[in-house]
Amino acid sequence: MIAEDFDTPVALVCTEKWHETPDTVSFVLACPENARHFHFKPGQFASLGFEIDGKVEYRAYSISSLPEQTMMKFTVKRVEGGKVSNHVIDHLSSGDRVQLLKPQGAFNNVDCTHRERVALISAGCGITPVMSMAADWLSRGGVDIVFIHIARDVLNTIYYEELLHLNTVHPSFHLKLLLKQAGDSAHMQGRLDQDYLLKLCPDILERTVYLCGPERFMQDVTAYLDQIGFQMSDCYQERFSAESIGTDSLQADGEESNTAVTVEVPGFGVSADAQAGDSLLDVLESAGVPVIAACRSGICGSCKCRVEQGQIEFSSQETLSEAEIRDGYVLACSSRIRSDLKVSL
Template sequence: MEKLLPKAKQTEFHWLKLAKKRQLTKTIFFLEFEIPQSLQVHFQFEAGQYVTLKYFSMGQWNQNDFSMTSAPYEGKITLGIKINYEKSSAKDLFENLKVGDLLEVSEPKGRFTLVSKPHEFRTIIGFAGGIGITPLLSHFKNILRNEPRTRLFLFYGNKTKEDIAFKNELDELMNSHSDRLKIYYFYSQEKIGNGLFEGRLNEKKVALIINQILLLDDTDEESTIWDAVDEVLICGKGEMIKSVANACYHHGIPKRNIHFELFEEFNEDIYPVEKDFPLIEDIEVDFKLLHHQYSSKLKNNKVRLLQQLLIQGFPVPYSCKSGICGSCECVLEEGDVELLENEYLTEKEEKAGIILACMSVILSKNIKVNFDLN
């Protein structure tokens, strides 16, 4: 996962030494950082989290977020990074960073996490597209080590076989835990002689997976494997997440058990909005951002708060615009908004007045928010 976003919340960085670097595919490379004893307390993390790398590239400083592939028990930070285009900062980073170099790495963060339940019998499935495998690899390694009763199914989509990142590591995991882990690869631009595994991971493909792979359950002859699914993990491009998440929901998985992580900007809702809101016009907005006070007037509430402020040119922090990443988190100090479904905020945070600007429909003539949470 790579995110490009301005930050309103302070991020703590530390210098870490690069221990390993290698190319995995034509466009994806691997980095491993050592964590010295003196910094281990700052780099304790949960499976599924990410770090920010700060580095100089093409005349400017960059702060980009990348999901970790390492599991907490491994005691190191490992990343899979994709080079999306020829002149990207990621390509510059790969070509210029050498083993032994020091790089500024943030303390781990993110909420694409699961509560560990080592004493329960669970079924967890994952859907990954391309570089979206990175946080799922962290999750699966962690679950296989710490939850002996949990079984896992991974459905991993790529363009071709040559594009599969971490293929060797995934196959080693499956061979070592063949009784609890099954991995299925899908190809959108390569014919392999089996239509089930050709094409993108989407709503139609999920239906086929349920009917052809997640069938009779050896542990319960009266139900299917799909009936036993406890949690779903999804990471990839926005369209893939939207299609797969809705397919899982429509096939009976509660939304609270469907977890997803984006690795690019996505401007649509993951789930359809099923509610109409009263029209509010001529809205006055006051907000604090990076220690500056701003005021603006919005024509109406047909577009959500974040999107309206971005249209007007304000440097509001964002990444996904879909209620997943939490980058636009802020405190509602005055006024009313309707906060739509999101994957980020806890009930405690919502009760404390914290909202996500990207998921906020304004319901009053005046609102005041504060993006400087620190």
């Protein structure tokens, strides 16, 4: 059975969990009933649901394992104040059930065309999708990989031993670690800038670049690439916000109106009172509507719903097609209510 054609959550079981760094864990999920194989494109993410205080909370995490296996591996870094990341690190145990939604995402090594030479550039937990890409390419051969990763030190480098192993056994894999504190290791020490980028990958103009990490890091790297004349159409990025960036990020400048509005969801028999300017996601969740919100930052598309009547203001239309936008679909986490609404899921 291939886990790609499903529209409702699939219940998996955590079979293993371990620390990658002091504030990062990896865990393995598998189907408890049968040896179900999981199909996805290396570099994609999946929304996972964890039961916390009697409620299933969804968040989107990149898949770090290879496709077509009977398990999926994920890596989660602790986020200060993050409800789900802290639960996963402190409380997730072998035998716990986790809900899986269909893998998705345009950042992958199938849809993003590439040359025979690539540069994977990551920082922090941004290493997870590019690690899956690298492992897939290495399993099939034919791609030369420069793997650039930025971390604080060896202790805080996710997949450190695995990276060293790949660098040893695969001639086409070239590991380039840049650490803030290299200690007695043989890795470079410093802060990434344009000169370091060229030092780490002198032929980067001849490679396809895949970039993932904190927003400011990606902005800096794209600026360096632009300054050296890189063809930016050959640079692919995974823009994924930390779970701490939730609906609070929707607050607009200035004071909101105190106008009372009503949000109706006829399919669930819900009519909820709200204020103009409220987050649509907050109102739906407070009213008990079973909307799934995984990334909560307008990226994953899991909270897609249709506004049949009324007006909203949005900050993201990521993952929505032009046809869906014309039909009134919005992302609830990135939408603010401006009038009475009628919504369907």
